[in-house]
Amino acid sequence: MAQRKPVVALVGRPNVGKSTLFNRLTGRRTAIVEDVPGTTRDRIYGESFWNGVGFLVVDTGGLEADSEVTTTKEDRSAGSAQFLAHIRNQVQVALDESDAIILVVDGREGVTAADQDIAELLRLTNKPIFVASNKAESQTARLNAVEFWNLGLSEPFPISAYHGDGVGDMLDVLVTALPAYPDEDSEENAISIAIVGRPNVGKSSLLNALLGRERAIVSNIPGTTRDSIDTELIYDGQPITVIDTAGIRRRGSVEPGIEKYSVLRSMQAIDRADVALLLIDAVDGVTAQDAHVAGYVLEKMKSVVVVVNKWDAIEKDEHTMDAFAETVREELKFLRYVPVLFISALTKQRVHRVLPTVLEVAEARNHRVSTGDFNNMLRTAYDAISAPTQNGRPLRIYYGTQVSVAPPTFAIFVNDVDIVHFSYERYLENRLREFYPFLGTPVRLLFRAQRREQST
Numbered sequence: 539m540a541q542r543k544p545v546v547a548l549v550g551r552p553n554v555g556k557s558t559l560f561n562r563l564t565g566r567r568t569a570i571v572e573d574v575p576g577t578t579r580d581r582i583y584g585e586s587f588w589n590g591v592g593f594l595v596v597d598t599g600g601l602e603a604d605s606e607v608t609t610t611k612e613d614r615s616a617g618s619a620q621f622l623a624h625i626r627n628q629v630q631v632a633l634d635e636s637d638a639i640i641l642v643v644d645g646r647e648g649v650t651a652a653d654q655d656i657a658e659l660l661r662l663t664n665k666p667i668f669v670a671s672n673k674a675e676s677q678t679a680r681l682n683a684v685e686f687w688n689l690g691l692s693e694p695f696p697i698s699a700y701h702g703d704g705v706g707d708m709l710d711v712l713v714t715a716l717p718a719y720p721d722e723d724s725e726e727n728a729i730s731i732a733i734v735g736r737p738n739v740g741k742s743s744l745l746n747a748l749l750g751r752e753r754a755i756v757s758n759i760p761g762t763t764r765d766s767i768d769t770e771l772i773y774d775g776q777p778i779t780v781i782d783t784a785g786i787r788r789r790g791s792v793e794p795g796i797e798k799y800s801v802l803r804s805m806q807a808i809d810r811a812d813v814a815l816l817l818i819d820a821v822d823g824v825t826a827q828d829a830h831v832a833g834y835v836l837e838k839m840k841s842v843v844v845v846v847n848k849w850d851a852i853e854k855d856e857h858t859m860d861a862f863a864e865t866v867r868e869e870l871k872f873l874r875y876v877p878v879l880f881i882s883a884l885t886k887q888r889v890h891r892v893l894p895t896v897l898e899v900a901e902a903r904n905h906r907v908s909t910g911d912f913n914n915m916l917r918t919a920y921d922a923i924s925a926p927t928q929n930g931r932p933l934r935i936y937y938g939t940q941v942s943v944a945p946p947t948f949a950i951f952v953n954d955v956d957i958v959h960f961s962y963e964r965y966l967e968n969r970l971r972e973f974y975p976f977l978g979t980p981v982r983l984l985f986r987a988q989r990r991e992q993s994t
Contacts, residue, residue, distance in 0.1 A: 543585070543592050543593050543594050544591075544593040544594070544637040544638070544716040544717055545593065545594045545595075545596060545636045545637050545638075546563075546586075546593055546594065546595050546596065546636060546637065546638045546639070546640060546712065546716070547596045547598060547636035547638075547639050547640070548560055548595065548596065548597050548598060548640050548642055549598050549639060549640070549641055549642070549656065549660070550641055550642035550643060550653075550656065551643075551650070551652040551653065551656065553644075554642045554643055554644045554672055554673075555642055555644070555672040555673060555699045555700070556597055556598070556642045557597055558672075558699040558700055559640070559642055559670065559672065559697075559699035559705070560584060560595055560597040561699075562699050562700075562702055562705055563584070563586040563595045563705075563709075564584030564585060564586055564595055565586070584597075588706075588709040588710075588712075588713050589709070589710065589713050591713040591716060593637075593713070593716055596636065636663075636665060637665065637666075637716055637717055638665060638666040638667070638668065638712060638715055638716055639660060639663065639665050639666070639667045639668070640667075640668045640669075640670050640708075640712070641653075641656065641657065641660060641667060641668070641669050641670065641689070641691065642670045642672050642699075643669060643670070643671055643672065643686055643689075643694075644671075644672060644673055645671035645672055645673050645674040645679045645680070645682055645683055645686075645696060646673050646674075646679050646682075648682060648685050649685055649686060649688055649689065653686075653689060654689065657689040657690065657691055660691065661690070661691070666712075666715040667691045667692055668692060668695065668708060668711070668712055669686050669689060669691050669692055669693070669694040669695065670694075670695055670697050670699075670708060671683035671686055671694045671695065671696045671697065672697055672698070672699050673698065673699075673700075674696035674697060674698055674703070674704065675698045675700075675701060675703070679696065680696040680704075683695070683696035695707060695708040695711075727777065728770075728777035728778060728779050729776060729777070729778050729779070729812050729813065729896065729897070729900045730778075730779045730781065730810055730811045730812045730813070731778060731779065731780050731781065731811060731812070731813050731814070731815055731896055732781045732783055732807040732808050732810070732811035732813075732814045732815070732840075733745060733780065733781065733782050733783060733814075733815045733817065734783050734807070734808060734814050734815065734816055734817070734831055734834075734835065735816055735817035735818065735828070735831055736817075736819070736825070736827045736828060736831065738819075739817040739818065739819045739847055739848075740817060740819070740847040740848060740883045740884075741782055741783065741817055742782055743847075743883035743884060744815070744817065744845070744847065744881070744883040744889070744892075745769065745780060745782045746883070747883045747886050747889045748771070748780060748889065748892060748893065749769060749771065749780075768780070768781055769781075769782070773893045773897070774893075774894075774897065776897060778893070778896070781807040781810065781811060783807040783808075805834065808834060808835055808838050808840060809838055811840055812840065812841060812900055812903060812944065813840065813841045813842070813843065813896050813899050813900055813903070813978070814835045814840045814841070814842050814843075815842075815843050815845050815892065815896070816828070816831060816832055816835060816842055816843070816844050816845065816876075817845050817846075817847050818844060818845070818846050818847065818866065819847060819848055820846050820847060820848045820849045820851060820852050820862070820880070821848055821851050821852070823862075823865070824865060824866055824869040824870065828869075828870070829869060829870055832870055832872075832873055836872065836873075836980055839945045839980050839982065840945075840980075841899045841900065841902070841903045841945070841978045841979040841980070842873060842876045842899075842978050842979075843876065843877050843879065843892070843895050843896060843899055843978055844866055844870070844873065844876050844877065844878045844879070845878075845879050845881055845892065846862065846866070846878065846879065846880045846881070847881055847882065847883055848882060848883075848884070849880040849881060849882050849887060849888075850882035850884065850885050850887055851882075859880055862880070863878045863880075866878050875971060875975065875976065875977065875978065875979070876978045877895055877898075877899070877977060877978055879891055879892060879895060895978075898977055898978075899977050899978035899979060902946075902974075902975070902976045902977045902978065902979045903943065903944050903945060903946070903976075903978075903979045904943045904944055905943065905946060905974060905976065906940055906943060906946075907940050907946070907948075907970075907973070907974055909938075909939045909940070911973070912938050912939060912940060912948065912970075913937055913938060913939075915969060915970060915973045916935055916937070916938050916950065916966070918969070919965070919966055919969040920935050922969075923965070925957075925962070926957055926958070926959045926962050927957065928954070928956060928957045931953075931954070931957065932957070933952060933953065933954070933957040933958060933962070934952060934953040935950060935951075935952050936951045936952065936953070936988050937950075937951055938950040938951065941984070945979055945980050945981065945982055946976060946979065946981050946982070947981075947982040947983075947984065948970070948981070948982070948983050948984065949984045949985075949986055950966070950983060950984065950985050950986070951985075951986050951987075951988040952985055952986070952987065952988065953987070953988065954987060955985045955986070955987050958985050963983055963985075966983060967981055967983060
């Protein structure tokens with residue numbers, strides 16, 4: 539599993555500029571900024587880096603003095619009470635998991651009753667708290683920042699999240715308060731699994747089936763799981779961390795409102811995982827959204843097991859499973875090396891095969907090929923077909939070696955990297971997989987120029 543980074547939570551009442559500060563800290567426009575109180579309803583994660591210290595930033599929904607927010611028409615039509623309770627819970631979870639907290643206040647408005655109430659909540663956390671007096675673009679607003687001493691938290695920093703003024707001064711102090719987390723691999727050789735897929739394919743049900751008990755809320759409402767849920771278990775002596783995630787849809791298909799924010803949590807889970815369980819609904823079959831989710835996983839070079847859920851709902855004969863597996867491999871052409879399992883999380887059918895397959899895939903992800911064996915494979919592959927040429931100059935392969943695992947990465951030294959066509963790279967990868975399958979695991983080939991001419 540990747541090293542854990544410290545977490546910094548941004549909290550405050552609505553429309554004080556938390557999302558603008560989030561975008562400033564993460565260096566990209568991830569949070570949606572609108573001049574509408576209550577726009578951010580779920581936690582939003584992003585990565586930041588300052589003075590050599592990396593940390594995660596969490597943007598949260600706004601709180602008001604009576605723990606309510608101004609909701610949109612969309613919220614009211616869906617039942618605002620549900621959303622208000624959800625926001626309050628999201629902020630509390632963000633506070634619980636954070637290592638430091640930035641309370642964002644409006645420096646032009648001064649201290650409000652809502653700021654006082656939030657300060658009372660923050661004092662109970664016993665976490666380092668930094669007060670950011672935002673919108674301090676004018677000299678008057680900067681001087682007025684001293685008013686926020688009245689919150690009884692810490693020295694207020696006058697900043698402009700929009701322009702960046704004063705943000706660096708605050709970060710200089712903040713990063714010194716963050717704990718240093720050791721590499722989790724050095725503490726425990728746990729395998730991390732992210733359960734990913736479209737909304738309503740049964741991710742939480744699979745988690746419960748794997749655990750044999752209720753751990754996540756199971757519902758037939760897409761998007762019930764807003765955030766990742768980590769669960770630790772031991773299987774066959776192997777520590778495993780299972781991450782249940784919110785459903786992912788294509789960027790263009792994400793509905794406005796609360797589902798818009800669930801994608802970031804899923805991306806966070808995929809980034810942390812070693813192996814992704816990609817769930818597909820057997821009733822719906824393979825969809826374009828499934829392929830898009832797979833694309834997200836492979837962008838991060840994660841290992842994959844395709845799990846076809848709800849298999850109990852399919853009318854079938856002795857040929858149905860093979861035909862469906864072939865369809866999966868046809869639709870997800872770049873996942874042909876990935877194992878396909880057919881289960882029913884509801885009835886527990888074949889669920890017992892999921893974790894053993896994960897262990898096989900994790901072993902492949904960390905497998906090393908000796909330099910001698912790899913070069914024998916390269917020599918055989920090079921001699922088997924004509925190498926590509928460019929302007930009459932043939933590609934020469936000198937030697938290669940595996941440089942890392944997770945994912946398996948190989949450096950191949952050639953006379954000219956420009957001659958390497960993508961089809962030849964795919965050919966070499968296929969020959970490598972004939973030698974060692976690397977079950978469910980992407981392989982990275984890196985071509986490096988070597989200044990010498992000789993035969994392979």
